Amino acid sequence: xxxxxxxxxxxxxxxxxxxxxxxxxxxxxxxxxxxxxxxxxxxxxxxxxxxxxxxxxxxxxxxxxxxxxxxxxxxxxxxxxxxxxxxxxxxxxxxxxxxxxxxxxxxxxxxxxxxxxxxxxxxxxxxxxxxxxxxxxxxxxxxxxxxxxxxxxxxxxxxxxxxxxxxxxxxxxxxxxxxxxxxxxxxxxxxxxxxxxxxxxxxxxxxxxxxxxxxxxxxxxxxxxxxxxxxxxxxxxxxxxxxxxxxxxxxxxxxxxx
Numbered sequence: 001x002x003x004x005x006x007x008x009x010x011x012x013x014x015x016x017x018x019x020x021x022x023x024x025x026x027x028x029x030x031x032x033x034x035x036x037x038x039x040x041x042x043x044x045x046x047x048x049x050x051x052x053x054x055x056x057x058x059x060x061x062x063x064x065x066x067x068x069x070x071x072x073x074x075x076x077x078x079x080x081x082x083x084x085x086x087x088x089x090x091x092x093x094x095x096x097x098x099x100x101x102x103x104x105x106x107x108x109x110x111x112x113x114x115x116x117x118x119x120x121x122x123x124x125x126x127x128x129x130x131x132x133x134x135x136x137x138x139x140x141x142x143x144x145x146x147x148x149x150x151x152x153x154x155x156x157x158x159x160x161x162x163x164x165x166x167x168x169x170x171x172x173x174x175x176x177x178x179x180x181x182x183x184x185x186x187x188x189x190x191x192x193x194x195x196x197x198x199x200x201x202x203x204x205x206x207x208x209x210x211x212x213x214x215x216x217x218x219x220x221x222x223x224x225x226x227x228x229x230x231x232x233x234x235x236x237x238x239x240x241x242x243x244x245x246x247x248x249x250x251x252x253x254x255x256x257x258x
Contacts, residue, residue, distance in 0.1 A: 056101050120137075
């Protein structure tokens with residue numbers, strides 16, 4: 001005699017089947033293969049090297065003092081960066097930057113040397129001014145810091161220039177008397193310094209007029225002082241209204257009668 005399962009068991013089988021089917025349907029779909037990443041461009045190191053080179057070149061070009069091959073190295077670095085050769089790009093960019101920086105330093109060294117000639121022999125320097133002058137000379141000849149030397153000497157030259165004074169001629173004055181005043185040079189034999197610095201206002205060194213305003217150099221170089229004294233002592237006889245030939249020679253032969 002056959003035995004049959006109760007009809008109430010059928011729903012259990014149905015539920016199990018649905019559960020199994022549901023389990024299969026809930027499995028995650030297989031992920032699609034990732035697309036190849038797009039190129040992200042130069043690395044931060046390459047970008048920094050290129051930017052530094054460009055900035056240095058810009059400064060050198062602004063001074064009109066740039067080496068012939070410097071920009072060529074930058075272009076090669078940019079090309080290498082675009083091609084993805086970062087090591088080569090950084091090497092070439094650094095080379096361009098170094099060349100530009102050397103050119104800028106050379107510019108300031110040359111101009112600092114020119115300023116040095118102007119202020120090195122200045123008389124009457126204070127202890128502080130002398131110390132700054134020594135520091136600038138050390139920067140030129142020992143450490144080769146062009147910008148530092150230039151900045152020191154530029155400031156010093158401007159300081160000495162601003163120390164010049166204005167003197168207004170009064171009745172009874174002569175270049176001899178003015179030069180001998182304690183607040184001027186305290187030495188009458190230095191009068192040619194006043195004459196030379198105001199040659200555009202003085203037709204004849206023996207004839208000046210009340211109301212004329214002269215610029216007095218406060219810190220002439222020792223060489224200038226010696227030349228002035230030598231001229232004052234060897235000039236010879238003077239005469240009003242005549243420009244002595246020795247005065248012309250002292251001024252460099254460029255004096256014109258007005």
